[in-house]
Amino acid sequence: MPDDRVLEADRGAEAPPPFWSRWSRIYWFLAALLAAETLALWLLSRWAT
Amino acid sequence: MTALDWVILTVTLAGIVSYGAWRSRGVRDVNTYVLGDGTLRWPTIGLSIMATQASAITFISTPAQGYADGMRFVQFYFGLPLAMIVISAVFVPVYYRLRVRTAYEYLEHRFDVRLRFVGGFLFLLGRGLAAGITIYAPSIILSQILGWPLQPMILAIGLIVIVYTVVGGTQAVSITQKQQMIVMMAGLGVAAVVVILRLPDEVSLGDAVKLAGALDRMETITFDVDLEDRYNVWSGLIGAFFLSLSYFGTDQSQVSRYLSGRSLAESRLGLLFNGMFKIPMQFLILFIGVMVFVFYLFARPPVHFDAPTLAQARVARPAEVASIEARHDEAFAARRDAALAYVAARGTAGEEAARTALLAAARQAEQVQGEAKALIKAALPGATARDTDFIFLSFVLDHIPIGLVGLLLAVILCAAMSSVASELVALGATSSVDFYLRIRQALGRPAAAPKHGLRASQLLTVTWGGLAIVFASTASLFDNLIQAVNILGSIFYGTILGIFVVAFFLPRVTGTPVLVGAVLAQALVVFLFFRGGIGFLWFNLIGCAVVVIVSLLVQAFLPRPPALPDATARVIASRPGETRSAT
Numbered sequence: 001m002p003d004d005r006v007l008e009a010d011r012g013a014e015a016p017p018p019f020w021s022r023w024s025r026i027y028w029f030l031a032a033l034l035a036a037e038t039l040a041l042w043l044l045s046r047w048a049t
Numbered sequence: 050m051t052a053l054d055w056v057i058l059t060v061t062l063a064g065i066v067s068y069g070a071w072r073s074r075g076v077r078d079v080n081t082y083v084l085g086d087g088t089l090r091w092p093t094i095g096l097s098i099m100a101t102q103a104s105a106i107t108f109i110s111t112p113a114q115g116y117a118d119g120m121r122f123v124q125f126y127f128g129l130p131l132a133m134i135v136i137s138a139v140f141v142p143v144y145y146r147l148r149v150r151t152a153y154e155y156l157e158h159r160f161d162v163r164l165r166f167v168g169g170f171l172f173l174l175g176r177g178l179a180a181g182i183t184i185y186a187p188s189i190i191l192s193q194i195l196g197w198p199l200q201p202m203i204l205a206i207g208l209i210v211i212v213y214t215v216v217g218g219t220q221a222v223s224i225t226q227k228q229q230m231i232v233m234m235a236g237l238g239v240a241a242v243v244v245i246l247r248l249p250d251e252v253s254l255g256d257a258v259k260l261a262g263a264l265d266r267m268e269t270i271t272f273d274v275d276l277e278d279r280y281n282v283w284s285g286l287i288g289a290f291f292l293s294l295s296y297f298g299t300d301q302s303q304v305s306r307y308l309s310g311r312s313l314a315e316s317r318l319g320l321l322f323n324g325m326f327k328i329p330m331q332f333l334i335l336f337i338g339v340m341v342f343v344f345y346l347f348a349r350p351p352v353h354f355d356a357p358t359l360a361q362a363r364v365a366r367p368a369e370v371a372s373i374e375a376r377h378d379e380a381f382a383a384r385r386d387a388a389l390a391y392v393a394a395r396g397t398a399g400e401e402a403a404r405t406a407l408l409a410a411a412r413q414a415e416q417v418q419g420e421a422k423a424l425i426k427a428a429l430p431g432a433t434a435r436d437t438d439f440i441f442l443s444f445v446l447d448h449i450p451i452g453l454v455g456l457l458l459a460v461i462l463c464a465a466m467s468s469v470a471s472e473l474v475a476l477g478a479t480s481s482v483d484f485y486l487r488i489r490q491a492l493g494r495p496a497a498a499p500k501h502g503l504r505a506s507q508l509l510t511v512t513w514g515g516l517a518i519v520f521a522s523t524a525s526l527f528d529n530l531i532q533a534v535n536i537l538g539s540i541f542y543g544t545i546l547g548i549f550v551v552a553f554f555l556p557r558v559t560g561t562p563v564l565v566g567a568v569l570a571q572a573l574v575v576f577l578f579f580r581g582g583i584g585f586l587w588f589n590l591i592g593c594a595v596v597v598i599v600s601l602l603v604q605a606f607l608p609r610p611p612a613l614p615d616a617t618a619r620v621i622a623s624r625p626g627e628t629r630s631a632t
Contacts, residue, residue: 023137023138023317026321027134027137027138030130030133030134030321030324030325031130031131031134033130033325034127034130034131034328037328037329038127038270038282041120041123041269041270041332042269042270044258044267044269045120045262045267045268045269045270047258047262048258048259048261048262048267049262049263049265049267049268
């Protein structure tokens with residue numbers, strides 16, 4: 001059973017992988033989509049009110 | 050409800066549940082019960098994630114939120130896509146690598162068994178209470194508005210979900226959720242088209258949006274910094290980011306959705322699918338509510354949308370209710386004329402004056418409706434005067450064509466069943482894997498046979514289902530149902546998230562400091578909740594931050610621990626016979 005100590009060897013399995021991987025492009029796309037949605041909703045608010 | 054509506058409602062619900070149960074037959078052990086057979090592709094995972102979050106409350110309360118408060122609630126979801134990115138990049142690969150069945154199992158690998166119990170307990174507490182509300186909310190509203198008896202309805206929803214959840218486990222939940230989500234999206238599309246087609250001929254969609262804007266229903270984005278304001282860009286981006294991170298990254302009802310994927314890539318894509326479509330979906334639901342608001346500018350709305358309560362008030366105070374209804378008729382006619390005048394004046398020099406007149410007429414109509422609420426409160430002391438949760442269903446029953454009423458009621462019941470099913474299977478899995486089987490192991494009992502683990506999980510799912518039914522049967526109506534669920538979640542999510550944030554991002558912090566931080570954070574959040582004055586979304590941030598800061602401070606005073614032998618091999622060896630792909 002794991003105990004109350006940090007295990008150096010665990011870090012390979014329990015630490016997260018590098019954030020910027022080959023998935024980066026789809027992450028950027030999602031962030032850009034959020035920015036575009038925010039802008040579109042702001043423009044809609046401005047037009048409608 | 051016509052016979053055709055009943056046929057559509059019954060066939061839709063029975064078809065989906067039977068198909069899901071049939072497709073997922075053959076659950077062999079606790080692992081397949083908790084995670085399925087690991088064959089799900091990203092569209093099923095994505096739809097299943099969305100269906101888990103979209104409860105019946107979403108389809109009852111969210112259009113009402115649009116009707117009463119406008120579009121600004123959409124900001125609540127701005128943090129969600131960012132949370133999906135972080136979970137895809139950080140959380141899911143670790144869960145896959147360690148082959149955990151529950152999120153709390155990871156906490157034991159990373160810290161110790163105490164943190165596994167704390168995480169699991171907070172989940173069971175928050176989700177166990179929420180499951181009751183998830184059943185109760187649609188039941189109370191549907192029973193009141195349709196005249197169906199409440200208790201049999203709660204029992205029916207609860208028992209149907211318990212049966213197919215217990216028979217097919219996570220696999221049945223995911224497969225039925227895919228079909229349920231398709232019905233929900235179809236129903237939403239139909240509702241949007243119908244409400245727009247029901248507007249008067251002289252009012253275009255553009256006119257309708259401008260009318261909503263003139264009456265403060267299109268204030269979608271607010272950049273003002275205000276801690277007490279529940280919905281603005283900052284609470285949405287920051288508070289909802291933490292709420293989403295906690296809900297999707299650490300709540301077993303969601304974690305089991307994506308851990309049942311064929312591979313890491315499928316799980317990631319399912320999560321990102323949710324990040325891509327959640328805001329448009331919520332926008333559509335709110336927009337339907339706003340269009341219902343515009344529709345009722347031209348069609349006389351009831352003075353109070355909770356028709357049964359209004360009928361009781363009519364019996365108790367007939368003369369006063371009649372007087373208010375007469376004034377309501379006058380106020381409605383004046384508002385309708387002002388709305389038509391505003392549409393005619395659009396783009397002319399008289400637009401501003403027409404808008405001012407419209408605002409005055411709308412204020413007058415709202416005042417009469419407020420008086421009706423006050424009269425109901427006075428006439429029926431025990432009754433709730435709040436009627437917003439009845440708005441959308443009133444519209445569906447009074448103004449949607451025959452046949453489509455059955456479809457939209459199927460949407461609401463599908464949503465209720467889909468989220469309850471995820472909650473029950475996750476509650477059963479966590480109780481079984483993180484508590485029952487783990488405590489057995491700690492007591493030195495021999496490893497449970499596959500069938501024993503399965504039976505324990507099924508029995509615990511039934512138990513949680515029974516508790517949810519009992520809770521739903523005894524609960525009283527909250528002020529606003531969707532907010533009640535979100536507030537309840539926010540009280541516990543911050544602390545749970547804080548534990549996971551330390552686990553993932555602060556590798557030198559050990560179990561005891563996190564435990565201290567978690568206890569202090571939870572106590573602080575509960576104190577702040579009862580004290581009031583802070584929007585509930587901020588509890589997620591506060592709880593998480595307190596766990597992180599206290600953990601770092603306490604860790605600083607502890608001696609640095611020595612390194613131990615490789616635990617990775619031990620972790621993987623403890624879960625033999627699994628072949629999950631981590632590509």
